[in-house]
Amino acid sequence: MSELDLPPVPEPLPHPVVDNHCHLDVGRDGGPWDVDEAIAAAGSVGVTRIVQIGCDLAGARWAVAAADERPELVAGVALHPNEAPRLAERGELEAAWSEIEALAAAHDKVRAVGETGLDAFRTGEAGRAVQVESFRWHIDLAKRLDKTLVIHDRDTHDEVLEVLDAEGPPARWVMHCFSGDAAFARKCLDRGAYLSFAGTVTFKNAAPLREALRVAPSDRILVETDAPYLTPHPHRGQVNASYLVPLTVRTMAAERDEDLAALCAALEANTEDAFGGSW
Known part of the structure; x- marks a missing residue:
């Protein structure tokens, strides 16, 4: 990507934080980032580590x-809820599950099973049963391997909790790109979730999301990019990257009326707790 595509570098944070959900293999032009450049840019503003998430077999591999090659990265592997129905339609879902399990079991730097979950926006009712089946399978895998479960939830708040309640969540689980209000936040927190806030919390129309941020305990919040998507204000619509995390963190600190350095320290510690320790 050219430099013209990218927002300017923000002021560095006073304490390191982790981008706990990123897609370095996905660029808005269809190709991957230069990973070394992306890691260096993030490190220059205090985003010193990244959780790289795979959403299909190619992304998981x-x-x-990438995590095996770079000390700044750990990985999450899963089949995205919109990927599962496509695989099922081709008769390839069970084989894909087997490969995801093999990747998760064989590599110490795979810290997470995710992102999995439910999505009512891009998959219609015909694919919902397969989404639920795949979500249940991933929950079981996370529990069997003692990995962190990373949940994608788009327009499916109640359904996600119904599946989690039926299956029983693993010891550590993250609501990726949390998108609910304060009431839904409390339901997730009561079940032991970590709530991960993306650039959406900076959007002008996100008042309910900011209310959720304010009610969450300081030991249960995380920050992410979901890059290259969900770029924080004032660069909404441009390409996102881990080096833009400071924009989101500063909004979070202001909304919570919290010292910026203290919030950064909490975000770093929470990410280590959520993803099974330091790396």
Whole structure:
């Protein structure tokens, strides 16, 4: 990507934080980032580590290989809820599950099973049963391997909790790109969730999301990019990257009326707790 595509570098944070959900293998032009450049840019503003998330077999393989090569990265592997129905339609879902399990089991730097979950925005009712089946399978995998479960929830708040309640969540689980209000936040927190806030919390129309941020305990919040998507204000619509995390963190600190350095320290510690320790 050219420099013209990218927002300017923000002021560095006073304490390191972790981008706990990123897609370095996905660029808005269809190709991957230069990973070394992306890591260096993030490190220059205090975003010193990244959780690289794979959403399909190719992405999962890429995430594992990148994490194996770079100390700043760990990986999450899963089949995205919109990917599962496509695989099922081709008769390839069970084989894909097997490969995801093999990747998660064989690599120490795979810290997470995710992102999995439910999505009512891009998959219609015909694919919902397969989404639920795949979500249940991933929950079981996370529990069997003692990995962190990373949940994608788009327009499916109640359904996600119904599946989690039926299956029983693993010891550590993250609501990726949390999108609910304060009431839904409390339901997730009561079940032991970590709530991960993306650039959406900076959007002008996100008042309910900011209310959720304010009610969450300081030991249960995380920050992410979901890059290259969900770029924080004032660069909404441009390409996102881990080096833009400071924009989101500063909004979080202001909304919570919290010292910036203290919030950064909490975010770093919470990410280590959520993803099974330091790396």
